[in-house]
Amino acid sequence: MDSPSGAAAHAEVVARVLAAHAGAPGALQPILQDVQAELGFVPPEALQAIADGLNLSRAEVHGVVTFYHDFRLAPEERPVLRLCRAEACQARGVEALAPLASADPRIKLETVYCLGLCASGPAAMVGERVFGRLDAAALRRLIDETAA
Amino acid sequence: MKLFVPRDAAALAVGADEVAAALAATLPEATIVRTGSRGMFELEPLVEVAGADGLRRGFARISAEDVPGLVPALRAEAPHPKAVGIVDEIPFLRRQTRLTFARCGLVDPLSSSDYAAHGGWRGLARARALGPAGVVDAVSRSGLRGRGGAGFPAGIKWNTVREAVSDRKYVVCNADEGDSGTFADRMLMEGDPFLLIEGMAIAALAVGASSGFVYVRSEYPHAIRTLRAAIEEARGAGMLEGFDLQVRVGAGAYVCGEETALLESLEGKRGQVRAKPPLPALQGLFGRPTLVNNVLTLAAVPFILAEGPQAYADFGMGRSRGTMPIQLAGDIRNGGLFETAFGVTLGELVDDIGGGTLSGRPVRAVQVGGPLGAYFPRALFDTPFDYEAFTEAGGLIGHGGVVVFNDTVDMAAMARFAMAFCAAESCGKCTPCRLGAVRGAEVLDRIIAGDRVTANLALLEDLCETMQLGSLCALGGFTPYPVRSAVRHFPGDFDRGLEAAAE
Numbered sequence: 001m002d003s004p005s006g007a008a009a010h011a012e013v014v015a016r017v018l019a020a021h022a023g024a025p026g027a028l029q030p031i032l033q034d035v036q037a038e039l040g041f042v043p044p045e046a047l048q049a050i051a052d053g054l055n056l057s058r059a060e061v062h063g064v065v066t067f068y069h070d071f072r073l074a075p076e077e078r079p080v081l082r083l084c085r086a087e088a089c090q091a092r093g094v095e096a097l098a099p100l101a102s103a104d105p106r107i108k109l110e111t112v113y114c115l116g117l118c119a120s121g122p123a124a125m126v127g128e129r130v131f132g133r134l135d136a137a138a139l140r141r142l143i144d145e146t147a148a
Numbered sequence: 149m150k151l152f153v154p155r156d157a158a159a160l161a162v163g164a165d166e167v168a169a170a171l172a173a174t175l176p177e178a179t180i181v182r183t184g185s186r187g188m189f190e191l192e193p194l195v196e197v198a199g200a201d202g203l204r205r206g207f208a209r210i211s212a213e214d215v216p217g218l219v220p221a222l223r224a225e226a227p228h229p230k231a232v233g234i235v236d237e238i239p240f241l242r243r244q245t246r247l248t249f250a251r252c253g254l255v256d257p258l259s260s261s262d263y264a265a266h267g268g269w270r271g272l273a274r275a276r277a278l279g280p281a282g283v284v285d286a287v288s289r290s291g292l293r294g295r296g297g298a299g300f301p302a303g304i305k306w307n308t309v310r311e312a313v314s315d316r317k318y319v320v321c322n323a324d325e326g327d328s329g330t331f332a333d334r335m336l337m338e339g340d341p342f343l344l345i346e347g348m349a350i351a352a353l354a355v356g357a358s359s360g361f362v363y364v365r366s367e368y369p370h371a372i373r374t375l376r377a378a379i380e381e382a383r384g385a386g387m388l389e390g391f392d393l394q395v396r397v398g399a400g401a402y403v404c405g406e407e408t409a410l411l412e413s414l415e416g417k418r419g420q421v422r423a424k425p426p427l428p429a430l431q432g433l434f435g436r437p438t439l440v441n442n443v444l445t446l447a448a449v450p451f452i453l454a455e456g457p458q459a460y461a462d463f464g465m466g467r468s469r470g471t472m473p474i475q476l477a478g479d480i481r482n483g484g485l486f487e488t489a490f491g492v493t494l495g496e497l498v499d500d501i502g503g504g505t506l507s508g509r510p511v512r513a514v515q516v517g518g519p520l521g522a523y524f525p526r527a528l529f530d531t532p533f534d535y536e537a538f539t540e541a542g543g544l545i546g547h548g549g550v551v552v553f554n555d556t557v558d559m560a561a562m563a564r565f566a567m568a569f570c571a572a573e574s575c576g577k578c579t580p581c582r583l584g585a586v587r588g589a590e591v592l593d594r595i596i597a598g599d600r601v602t603a604n605l606a607l608l609e610d611l612c613e614t615m616q617l618g619s620l621c622a623l624g625g626f627t628p629y630p631v632r633s634a635v636r637h638f639p640g641d642f643d644r645g646l647e648a649a650a651e
Contacts, residue, residue, distance in 0.1 A: 025434060028416030029399055033366075054416075067418040067575075069400035070366055086328030087515055087565070088551045091478030092506075113402060113519075113569065115367050116331040118551065119189040119476060119483025120158045128369040132161030 007045060013038050014046045018053040028054055028064055032071055041072045078108040079146045082125040085111045088118035097122055097139050106147035149178040149222065152196040152204065154253065156185030156338050157370045158331065163211055164193040170215040171195070175222070184339015186253035187485030188240055190506075196235055197222045206235040243501065245463060246487045247451045247471050248444060249332075252339035258377050260385040263342040269387060271450030275350045278453070283354035284310055287449060290457035291469030296322055296405075296442030297517065297546040297622070299468075299535040302449075305439065308429040309355040312437035319351045319360040320414065320433060320440045324398050324405040326365060327518025329477040329549030333443035335485055336473075337364065337371035340447075341378035345393065347446035349382075350453060352391045355439050360391060363410050365398040372397055402519075402573040406621045407440040409575055420575040421621040442547070444473055463489035468534045478515075478551035479505045488533075495529030498552055509554035513562075513638065517546025519569050520626035522633035523559065542633055544626070559638035564592040566630040570623060581624025584615040588631065601643045605635065 017034040021027040031050060036042050042065055051058045065071045083101055085094055101109040117123035120132035124139070126146050134142065153159075153168040168180055186194060191208035195218070198204055207218060207230045214230065221228035232238060246252075255262045263269065275283045288303025309317060321344065325333040336344060348360050364372050376395050382388055401419045403409045408422035411433050432438025448470060452460045461469045468490035474497060476483050481503035498504070498514055505511055513523045522543030524531065531541045538545045553562075567588035574581045588611055595604045612628035619625040635642055 026414050026416040029413060030396065033397060033399065060417075063418050064416070067401065067420075071399060086569075087519060087562070088329045088477040088549075090562075090565070091551055091553045091557070112367060112400075113573075114326060114328045114330075115157075116325060116334040117158050117161050117189075118329045118331055118478065118549070119480065120161055120192070123161060125367070130157050130161040130370075132158065 007043075010039060010043045010046055011049065014049050018050065028056070028061065029068075032065060036071060039075075041075045044073050076108060078106065079126070080108045080110055081143065081146050082110045082112040082115075084113070084115045084117070084121060084123045084125075086113040088114070089121035089123055092121040094122035097134060097136060100136060100139055101143060104143050104147070107143055149175060150198040151175070151178050151180045151222065152183050152198070153180055154185045154192065154194065155182040155257075155370070156192075156335060157368070158189050158335075159185055159192040159194070160370065162192050162209075166212040167193045167195060167210050167215065170212040174215050174219060181256050183255060184252045184257050185335055186235065186241060187249065187335060188238065188482065189484045190482060191232065194232075194235070199224065203234050203236070206232045206238075208232045240482050240484070240486070240501065244487050245471050245489050247460070247463075248343070248447050248473055249336065249340070249485060249487045250451075251343070252335060252485075255340065257339050257341055257374055258381055260342060260381050260387070263340075267454065268342055268450070269346060271453035272346050272349050272353075272387065274453045275353050280310055280354050280356060283350060283453065286452055286457045287354070288457075290452040290460040291464070291467070292445065292448055292452060292460065293468070293535065294442060295444035295448070295472070295547065297544065299545075302441065302445055305429055305441070306351070306354055308427070309357075309437045309439045312430050314437050316359070316434075316436045317355055317357040318433045318436055318438040319348055319355065319357045320411070320438055321348055321360070321362040321443055321446055322405065322407060322410055322440055323362050323364040323368075323371070323443045324410060325368070325443070325547065326402040326405045327520075327547050327549050329515065329518060329551035330475050330547045331477075332473040332475050332485055332548065334368050334371050336443055336447055337368070337375045341375045342382060343447045343450055344375070344443055345378060345382045345387070347449040348393060349388060349391055350449050351439055351441065351446060355437070357439065358390060358392060360393040361414055361433075362393070362395045363398060363404070363414060364395055365404075366400055401575075403575045403621075403623055406623065409621070410440070411438065418575070420577045421623075423620060444547075465489075465491035465532065465534050466536055468536070472533060472545070472548050474533065474548045474550060476502045476550050476552070479507050479509070479554045480552040481506045490532075490534050492533050493529065494524060494531050494533065494550070495526075497533070497550060498529065502550075502552065505552060505554050507554050509556065511552055512555040512557055513553045513559060513634075515551045515553070515562075515630060516549070517544045517629075518549050519566060520544075520622055520629055521546050521549070522629040523562065523637060524633070525637040527637070542636070543629060559634040559641040560592065560596050563631045563634040563642075564589055564596065566627055567592060570627040574623060578618070578620040578624060580615045580618035581620070581627075584611055584619075584624060585627060587611060588615070588627070595642055598644065605642060608635070
């Protein structure tokens with residue numbers, strides 16, 4: 001669990017992000033994105049503060065956080081590798097590669113539906129870096145790099 | 149020496165940054181321009197060098213290790229095995245009609261002056277001279293239709309927003325390009341962002357909007373960065389007077405590519421679809437009249453204004469005027485962006501231009517128009533790329549994505565994937581989509597297991613009809629396209645004789 005000082009640091013980040021978006025219409029999504037960019041997740045205890053800052057109910061904020069695939073309410077312990085498993089990457093053989101990544105306990109494999117690299121697949125993303133033309137050897141190298 | 153190395157994500161994904169760094173270290177005297185991509189992704193990273201004759205010669209699939217050996221060839225002192233000659237003369241490029249993508253891969257995407265030197269900003273100047281009514285008239289006469297998928301006449305939508313009376317109006321660009329097999333929006337935002345910005349400035353002028361948003365999906369971080377930098381540059385160049393344009397980033401919801409869900413998301417809510425009417429053109433973002441267009445629609449407008457609507461309408465067939473940036477993807481040899489006038493057949497695109505499969509296996513099925521598009525068998529390869537012709541053939545052109553599958557594809561698995569995708573991405577607002585997609589995947593599981601195949605296929609057909617007719621938006625409404633087309637054209641993949649064997 002978070003230490004009290006962690007919670008205080010979270011509150012400080014949330015307050016700063018809220019102030020940066022003060023008065024902007026429809027700012028909930030950018031606020032959540034900024035908080036997650038700094039902390040790696042949206043702390044559940046931050047939902048009330050965000051709701052208060054935007055004059056929303058906590059339920060409304062919770063509803064938005066849980067609607068979108070990008071937001072997480074808990075920190076991700078392992079490095080995340082996002083593998084595209086949409087149709088174009090399927091046609092280029094991603095399904096044969098996916099077990100390699102899912103079997104590796106050092107990383108968290110997430111499925112993404114399309115990275116816009118549909119003639120360069122199978123494709124993956126780690127952070128903001130993109131990787132194409134993956135075969136088994138290239139994916140193993142990428143998993144090792146990601147885990148390191 | 150002037151070199152060009154793409155910064156498009158599809159080039160970065162195969163090592164373009166490493167190549168650019170190696171070139172800079174090896175040739176410190178060279179100028180390296182980071183361009184967008186030419187859209188020939190099998191050739192990336194494609195390094196180009198400007199010759200004394202003004203022509204650019206290319207070297208394909210260059211790695212950082214290739215760079216030292218490449219130097220003599222870049223100086224035109226020696227041949228190189230990876231040389232592809234004059235890039236503009238590569239057949240895949242030469243056969244295109246690039247109106248929207250005319251500059252992509254050629255220019256520095258963040259140089260407003262480079263953009264102007266290649267004919268940019270002329271459409272906006274013309275629009276300012278014509279005024280709102282004149283701009284809408286030009287867009288109408290060009291025959292431009294919405295490139296996001298629906299194909300709705302742009303001029304009618306623009307005029308509706310223009311005539312709406314309100315204290316405030318918005319222009320929203322839908323850059324939530326979630327369809328698998330599509331990357332044209334991404335390429336354009338990374339390779340020629342000023343074109344989109346110019347298109348939006350023209351749209352704002354035409355409909356009387358003072359504020360605009362580009363909603364870009366979060367899976368496109370490079371496009372987001374480039375576009376944000378380009379907006380600052382355009383503002384500095386005085387191109388956005390009276391128009392507050394900003395980028396908003398999606399949060400991983402496919403359904404936000406649907407325009408009303410996108411507007412909800414922009415308002416900071418769950419990306420749930422709204423019932424129409426009211427049309428967004430009359431009550432859109434924050435309840436105000438809002439013009440929502442796809443990247444490619446808005447990016448087609450500067451040409452229409454600069455060259456006149458007839459120059460655009462001269463291309464195409466029937467009621468599909470102008471060009472379509474078609475995206476060739478999946479198991480295809482020459483994958484990439486192919487912009488051409490409407491009317492090219494599916495067979496020409498796949499076999500001729502695309503060069504068949506990359507794997508060398510026979511083509512079995514082609515999905516056109518993203519996850520909600522129909523699967524086409526070879527028997528329908530004479531279908532011309534045209535909104536009406538694709539509708540007649542039981543499909544749609546959508547955002548222009550063409551995904552090729554070889555003979556190892558299991559069409560029952562693809563049909564199941566379509567339902568599972570819909571279930572994962574449904575916004576949950578309407579029952580046919582929210583429940584239908586889950587039940588659809590279950591019924592397909594039973595069919596795949598050989599459980600009462602005939603009865604379950606009838607049930608699936610019934611379910612598809614309910615989803616198609618009863619869903620609020622295209623997610624639930626069009627998921628039956630891939631499912632039904634797979635069943636219709638590839639029945640053997642669904643009824644494998646397991647039922648008979650079990651009896």
